[in-house]
Amino acid sequence: MNNSNLSRTGKNQRKIAALCLGGVLVMGVSACNEDSDSDDTIESAEAAALINPADLAQRQTIDRNHGPYGYRQPGYVNQDAYISENVEGVDNLAYYGDWDNNVVQIIDIDNMRLLRTVSTGDGPYGIDQQGTNKAYALTRRTESLTTVDNYTLDYDGMIELQHKPRSTNFNANTLLSLVSGGDKAMTSIIRTDKDKVVKVIGENVLTTPHDFGGSLSTGHPLWVSDHHFFMIDRAGRQIQLWNRNGDMLSSLDTVTSTHHIFQAPAATAEFSERNVFYAVVEGNQNEKTSPGIIRFSIVHNSLKQTAQVELHGFDPENLDISTMGSHHATFHPDGQTIYMGSAEGHVFVIDKTSMSVIAMVDAGAGAGHTTFLPMRNQAIITNHNSTYMTVIDTVNHEFVRNVEVAQDASPDYKSQAHTSGVSLDMKYFYSAASHDGDFFRIDLDSWEVSKLHIGGNLLMGSFVWNGEGVNM
Numbered sequence: 001m002n003n004s005n006l007s008r009t010g011k012n013q014r015k016i017a018a019l020c021l022g023g024v025l026v027m028g029v030s031a032c033n034e035d036s037d038s039d040d041t042i043e044s045a046e047a048a049a050l051i052n053p054a055d056l057a058q059r060q061t062i063d064r065n066h067g068p069y070g071y072r073q074p075g076y077v078n079q080d081a082y083i084s085e086n087v088e089g090v091d092n093l094a095y096y097g098d099w100d101n102n103v104v105q106i107i108d109i110d111n112m113r114l115l116r117t118v119s120t121g122d123g124p125y126g127i128d129q130q131g132t133n134k135a136y137a138l139t140r141r142t143e144s145l146t147t148v149d150n151y152t153l154d155y156d157g158m159i160e161l162q163h164k165p166r167s168t169n170f171n172a173n174t175l176l177s178l179v180s181g182g183d184k185a186m187t188s189i190i191r192t193d194k195d196k197v198v199k200v201i202g203e204n205v206l207t208t209p210h211d212f213g214g215s216l217s218t219g220h221p222l223w224v225s226d227h228h229f230f231m232i233d234r235a236g237r238q239i240q241l242w243n244r245n246g247d248m249l250s251s252l253d254t255v256t257s258t259h260h261i262f263q264a265p266a267a268t269a270e271f272s273e274r275n276v277f278y279a280v281v282e283g284n285q286n287e288k289t290s291p292g293i294i295r296f297s298i299v300h301n302s303l304k305q306t307a308q309v310e311l312h313g314f315d316p317e318n319l320d321i322s323t324m325g326s327h328h329a330t331f332h333p334d335g336q337t338i339y340m341g342s343a344e345g346h347v348f349v350i351d352k353t354s355m356s357v358i359a360m361v362d363a364g365a366g367a368g369h370t371t372f373l374p375m376r377n378q379a380i381i382t383n384h385n386s387t388y389m390t391v392i393d394t395v396n397h398e399f400v401r402n403v404e405v406a407q408d409a410s411p412d413y414k415s416q417a418h419t420s421g422v423s424l425d426m427k428y429f430y431s432a433a434s435h436d437g438d439f440f441r442i443d444l445d446s447w448e449v450s451k452l453h454i455g456g457n458l459l460m461g462s463f464v465w466n467g468e469g470v471n472m
Helices: 013-027 045-051 059-066 271-273
Strands: 078-082 093-098 103-110 113-117 125-132 133-140 144-149 155-162 165-171 176-181 182-191 196-206 228-233 240-242 247-252 258-260 276-281 292-301 302-310 329-331 337-342 346-351 356-362 367-373 378-383 388-393 398-404 429-434 438-441 449-453 458-468
Touching: 045 228, 045 292, 093 125, 093 133, 103 125, 103 144, 113 155, 125 165, 133 165, 133 329, 155 196, 176 228, 182 228, 196 228, 228 258, 247 302, 258 329, 271 276, 329 367, 337 378, 346 458, 356 388, 356 398, 429 458
Parallel strands: 078 458, 125 458
Antiparallel strands: 093 103, 093 458, 103 113, 125 133, 133 144, 144 155, 165 176, 176 182, 182 196, 228 240, 240 247, 258 276, 276 292, 292 302, 329 337, 337 346, 337 367, 346 356, 367 378, 378 388, 388 398, 429 438, 438 449
């Protein structure tokens, strides 16, 4: 492949891009986005994914060598940031949106104390990090975002939108962030250095999906390259490929809505895998459609599905398809297997190469997110509708134990938060018992649980770690 035929980006532009990336890591401020796309930018999404992929928050983790494979952030939102300074002089912080009280709770992780409470717009479901300087609270009951300054740990303004926010994806190369729609199949592009919306794509029409996973109009957005991104239209059951100019290049129809798109860890991926993507098919209980994963690539600016695996097919005689449904999957740090929870209470282990289920492990009701502990060869499963989390041996893909973290649980609410974190020395695991209003810590040696009662409903958030820290 002759890369010179795939791009018309000049040397000066590449130099500017490099300087902008340096600005992200040093200052978090840039003037790189003054101009929109032009004929001088990369036009092929397929080529861009290979030779100019977006920094999906993995570059900093690889550079800092946090743990085996340089892998720390398993999430699909901007869960982690690495910062060494704030006004309080606190090293490690957790930010959680409090849905009930319209605030963001900022927690001193090491001392297990509430540090700051920041008022937001209506309905802060979570809060995503936008590089080192700031975070955006996802106020899902309003057409706006609330900005929190990572140094002052205080309110820093509001960004008006044409839709309610669902979630974001920050691109450290360009300082642009995607904000997908909660009530409309739309995505806004924000210049985070100016907190300014510079482009809005999609249709300004209210939509309501009916598959597993709720009523949000879109799934989680994802940058493909500095100039291309995915939007998931959940009601339309489509994955869409867009460019920054606002052109939809291609769409891929899916059997049900999809939740998020992800890739193998950058530290393990071959060059050709930069253009390989995976998407969680959520399933539909009423239509008896199984959740699963599809694999696809960008070919000549078109989305081409190359494989699919259905979870129900692993044990159709014993699995009740009408109780199944998924919203999250995570690659093991080795880049070979994918862990995926399902609502009925199992975690499925999928081999990347064969795209087949190789193991099924008992977990709890609402099994959702997987947090890997690569230094311990274990994973912790968030069971959204159970009182306990499940620990799995990732060498043999076997159940290890359950750890009680919540007082009660119900199918009607989240007993455990979407977001979890692991200390840089991998001695402690942190998350929240959402409905109880408790932030908790699990000692990974003794499995003892310590709790900080905050109140409210702590559903989703992000972690800010001391940028000088490394795994011990």
